[in-house]
Amino acid sequence: MIKFGIIGAGHIANRFAQSLANFPDAELYAISARSMDKARAFQQQHPSELIYDHYQALLDNPQVQIVYVSLPHGLHREWVLKALDAGKAVLCEKPAGINAQQTQDIIDKAREKQLFFMEAMKNRFTPAYQKIKELVQDGAIGQLINIQAAFCRILPESQATYHYQPIQGGALLDMGIYDISLVEDFFKGPLTIGQVDYKMHENGIEIYAQAQLLGDNFSAQVTAAFDRDAPTSAVLTGSKGIITIENFHRPQSFKLQTIEENQEFNLPYQHDDFHGEIQESIGAIKSNINESPVMSLRDSITCAKLIDAIKNKMPDSQAKQNS
Incomplete structure (x- = not known):
C-alpha cells in the first residue's frame, strides 16, 4: 500500500x-x-x-x-x-x-x-490526450506546422488568492503553463519567442499574455488571461489535417479533420482528470x-525556460525583475 x-x-x-x-x-x-x-x-x-x-x-x-x-x-x-x-x-x-x-x-x-x-x-495522462499523441506520432495530420492554444478566464482580483500576488502570480504561471506544456510536448525542437502582446497589473504581474513561439518549420501562439473570457481550446495544424481540442487542459474529446475524413473522438476520463x-x-x-517519460524533468525545465523567455519580452514585468 x-x-x-x-x-x-x-x-x-x-x-x-x-x-x-x-x-x-x-x-x-x-x-x-x-x-x-x-x-x-x-x-x-x-x-x-x-x-x-x-x-x-x-x-x-x-x-x-x-x-x-x-x-x-x-x-x-x-x-x-x-x-x-x-x-x-x-x-x-x-x-x-x-x-x-x-x-x-x-x-x-x-x-x-x-x-x-x-x-x-494532469492533462497529459488523460485518454483523449494520449490518443491525440498517438495520432500525431502516426502521421494522421502529417508534419505538425502550427499550434494555437488559449486558456483565458475572467478572474477579478477580489475573487483571487495568490493569482494576483507579485512574483508568484500572473496568467502565465496559472494558465499559460498548460499552453506552453502542450507546445513543448508536441514540438521537441528548439523554440524562440517572437512577438509578445501583454497587459500588466499595476503590481507587475501579467493579467494577459499572448506570445508567438518559433521553431524549425513550426510556429505556435499561446494565450493566457485573467481579464477576458474566450473558449479554452487548442488547434494542432499539420500538413495533412487539423486536430481541434476543446478544454485541452482537461480533454475528453477532440475532432480530427483531414482531406479524407472528419472524425470526432469521445474518450472520457477513467474516474476523473487526476x-x-x-x-x-x-x-x-x-x-x-x-x-x-510522459512528464519528464526535461519537459518541466523546458516549459519553465519558455515562460521566463516570454516574461523577458515584458520590460515592465516584476517577475522578470525578480527572476
Missing part, C-alpha cells in the same frame, strides 16, 4: 484526495494544513490516518512515501526541496517553480537524492522509477 501525504488543503487538494480514493493500492495517510481546524475539516471529507498543522511534521513521518504538494506557486520550491531532503517522492502541482532557476533547483535535488519527482501536468497522474506516480514508486 502506497502511503500518500498531502501538503496544502485547498480546492485542488480536495479533488486530488477524492481521486486517490479510487486506488486500492494507495491510501491517503496524512494531511498537513495551515491550521489544525482546516486539517480536521479536510480529514472529515477525506479520511486519513494523521493530520498536522505544520508541513515539516508530515515530512518527518517515515511512513509517508510520496507527497503531493498543493500550495501556492511561490511555496513549491521550498517544500518540494524539503520533501526530497526528507526522502519522499514528490508529485507537485504545476508550475514546479516560479522560474527556470527554481525548477532546476528541484530537478538537481531529485537527481541528487535519486527520488521520483513529477510536475502534475486519475492518470496518480496512476503514473504509484507505478513509478512501485517500479522504483525516478522520472516519468
